[in-house]
Amino acid sequence: MSDPHFNRIALIGIGLIGSSLAHVIRQRKLADEIIVSTRSAHTLRRAEELGLGDRYYLDAGEAVAGADLVIICVPVGASEAVAKWIAPALTPGAILTDVGSTKGSVIRQIAPHVPEGVHFIAGHPIAGTEESGPDAGFADLFDDRWCILTPTPDSDQEALARLSAFWQACGSMVDTMDPEHHDLVLAIVSHLPHIIAYNIVGTADDLETVTKSEVIKYSASGFRDFTRLAASDPTMWRDVCLHNKDAILEMLARFSEDLSALQRAVRWGDGEALFNLFTRTRSIRRSIVEAGQDTDIPNFGRNAPTQKPDTPAS
Amino acid sequence: MSDPHFNRIALIGIGLIGSSLAHVIRQRKLADEIIVSTRSAHTLRRAEELGLGDRYYLDAGEAVAGADLVIICVPVGASEAVAKWIAPALTPGAILTDVGSTKGSVIRQIAPHVPEGVHFIAGHPIAGTEESGPDAGFADLFDDRWCILTPTPDSDQEALARLSAFWQACGSMVDTMDPEHHDLVLAIVSHLPHIIAYNIVGTADDLETVTKSEVIKYSASGFRDFTRLAASDPTMWRDVCLHNKDAILEMLARFSEDLSALQRAVRWGDGEALFNLFTRTRSIRRSIVEAGQDTDIPNFGRNAPTQKPDTPAS
Numbered sequence: 001m002s003d004p005h006f007n008r009i010a011l012i013g014i015g016l017i018g019s020s021l022a023h024v025i026r027q028r029k030l031a032d033e034i035i036v037s038t039r040s041a042h043t044l045r046r047a048e049e050l051g052l053g054d055r056y057y058l059d060a061g062e063a064v065a066g067a068d069l070v071i072i073c074v075p076v077g078a079s080e081a082v083a084k085w086i087a088p089a090l091t092p093g094a095i096l097t098d099v100g101s102t103k104g105s106v107i108r109q110i111a112p113h114v115p116e117g118v119h120f121i122a123g124h125p126i127a128g129t130e131e132s133g134p135d136a137g138f139a140d141l142f143d144d145r146w147c148i149l150t151p152t153p154d155s156d157q158e159a160l161a162r163l164s165a166f167w168q169a170c171g172s173m174v175d176t177m178d179p180e181h182h183d184l185v186l187a188i189v190s191h192l193p194h195i196i197a198y199n200i201v202g203t204a205d206d207l208e209t210v211t212k213s214e215v216i217k218y219s220a221s222g223f224r225d226f227t228r229l230a231a232s233d234p235t236m237w238r239d240v241c242l243h244n245k246d247a248i249l250e251m252l253a254r255f256s257e258d259l260s261a262l263q264r265a266v267r268w269g270d271g272e273a274l275f276n277l278f279t280r281t282r283s284i285r286r287s288i289v290e291a292g293q294d295t296d297i298p299n300f301g302r303n304a305p306t307q308k309p310d311t312p313a314s
Numbered sequence: 315m316s317d318p319h320f321n322r323i324a325l326i327g328i329g330l331i332g333s334s335l336a337h338v339i340r341q342r343k344l345a346d347e348i349i350v351s352t353r354s355a356h357t358l359r360r361a362e363e364l365g366l367g368d369r370y371y372l373d374a375g376e377a378v379a380g381a382d383l384v385i386i387c388v389p390v391g392a393s394e395a396v397a398k399w400i401a402p403a404l405t406p407g408a409i410l411t412d413v414g415s416t417k418g419s420v421i422r423q424i425a426p427h428v429p430e431g432v433h434f435i436a437g438h439p440i441a442g443t444e445e446s447g448p449d450a451g452f453a454d455l456f457d458d459r460w461c462i463l464t465p466t467p468d469s470d471q472e473a474l475a476r477l478s479a480f481w482q483a484c485g486s487m488v489d490t491m492d493p494e495h496h497d498l499v500l501a502i503v504s505h506l507p508h509i510i511a512y513n514i515v516g517t518a519d520d521l522e523t524v525t526k527s528e529v530i531k532y533s534a535s536g537f538r539d540f541t542r543l544a545a546s547d548p549t550m551w552r553d554v555c556l557h558n559k560d561a562i563l564e565m566l567a568r569f570s571e572d573l574s575a576l577q578r579a580v581r582w583g584d585g586e587a588l589f590n591l592f593t594r595t596r597s598i599r600r601s602i603v604e605a606g607q608d609t610d611i612p613n614f615g616r617n618a619p620t621q622k623p624d625t626p627a628s
Binding site for chain 1: 440442443459489498499500502505506508510511512513514515516517518519520521524529530531532533535536538540541543544545546548549551555556559562563566568570572573574576579581585588589591592593594595596598599600605607608609612614
């Protein structure tokens with residue numbers, strides 16, 4: 001196995017993923033030096049207070065100088081701006097990667113700016129929470145989660161092996177995949193679920209016949225599950241929608257078609273069609289739990305609520 | 315406050331809700347005697363093995379004889395059959411209630427069969443997990459959750475007070491509501507989320523371009539959240555769809571309209587519209603956590619997975 005250790009790792013962007021990387025790199029001694037850069041002075045100061053890095057830069061160009069691993073951890077829409085900014089300062093032989101949720105668009109934004117001798121391999125750790133910002137990170141985020149790397153035919157194999165070893169040392173299991181296929185897979189497992197969650201929460205918010213207070217009080221009957229995804233970072237998700245448009249529109253079209261069929265079954269009282277759909281979806285849940293990708297404790301093992309609602313029982 | 319204690323409580327149906335009631339009634343001494351009835355000999359035997367009741371009957375009519383509280387805990391589509399069965403055996407002065415997820419239809423099915431002198435008040439504890447059957451119940455299920463009672467104008471006020479006291483002793487906070495309004499509220503907070511979850515899991519299951527194995531492996535990126543609801547009891551949810559049709563169709567129509575607008579924003583790259591929606595949905599999550607209706611721990615406080623996937627990292 002390749003060496004997962006680097007001399008100097010530069011993290012460009014220090015949100016949930018960037019700060020989690022800072023924690024795990026530190027904890028598992030994956031670099032001699034961690035460089036943190038973000039364009040927000042406020043966020044950079046917070047990262048410094050949290051002790052996430054060894055040095056801190058507002059200027060991404062300064063941050064990457066001398067780094068043998070540079071990880072871009074910004075919303076995917078900012079990829080090209082970052083690439084242009086850091087390109088002149090990248091060290092020959094360095095590995096450049098990212099953590100963005102879309103890969104085709106990110107490669108199109110970054111690859112043209114990568115100087116000769118720098119090894120760019122795009123990546124995507126399939127991990128996260130609904131939290132964001134430098135305070136949200138934690139070292140275990142990547143444990144037992146997949147990380148997808150999307151090398152292109154001309155990618156350097158040694159760089160790929162080192163980057164894989166790095167992610168494995170972070171706790172991940174590594175897969176490689178064609179960038180276009182990645183975008184299709186993520187459209188169904190991640191982008192569509194987020195869009196649907198945002199949409200249903202919006203629909204509930206707009207009702208005139210049911211009050212917001214009622215939606216909140218009775219949310220334990222199902223609705224609350226969707227609000228977690230719908231509390232995710234708006235900038236990140238706006239960028240995902242704008243940068244994986246084709247795959248998302250394809251999945252939305254299929255979803256809507258299926259929903260129309262289901263709606264028709266409700267309207268015409270087709271109990272058999274409803275029962276058949278509701279039965280076959282059960283097995284997927286079982287497979288996910290068996291694959292170690294979710295807890296098998298009912299209700300996600302949610303803790304009992306600790307705070308009492310201030311609405312009195314009537 | 316009224317007396318939450320009954321001499322003999324008969325539970326007709328012993329699934330997740332029925333068995334949870336058995337546990338909490340026993341634990342908090344809410345009855346001298348618990349009678350369990352279900353039409354499945356297999357399930358009745360299992361309930362007996364679990365020690366859920368004091369006496370066990372396949373015949374619901376025998377089960378309710380002498381009971382001062384009868385709780386119907388069956389899928390809503392079976393309400394009328396149960397009502398016809400037990401009606402002749404109900405004891406004058408007894409309280410009859412249910413736990414179904416729809417209220418208008420349940421009242422229409424049960425009320426015509428209730429004999430003079432028996433107090434029927436429909437109810438719905440807003441609590442549950444994705445598990446079902448007599449093994450799934452536990453005593454704390456109703457703690458800090460709402461229970462909605464839907465009395466009609468001619469309901470007996472003393473019976474209402476006793477039933478409220480009973481649910482409060484089970485750990486619930488009690489609200490009363492018009493049955494039609496209940497059905498509208500639940501259509502948005504519970505029925506639509508379940509239908510959407512079933513639908514997206516079905517869409518993912520049908521894809522030719524993304525394999526089922528990929529959907530499972532990468533489900534931690536959002537999809538897995540939906541699979542929990544989509545693993546709920548198929549019979550129960552078929553009945554909900556068939557028995558709250560109008561409210562569900564209304565909510566489905568609104569949801570689809572909103573989704574079309576969102577889809578249009580994706581197609582035309584309207585980042586501002588996307589950002590605005592994704593921002594306002596965040597506050598609802600916050601309100602739900604503040605109301606004690608969900609955990610504030612990221613990822614629902616899911617435990618780290620304990621089982622390793624058998625797919626090797628590549």
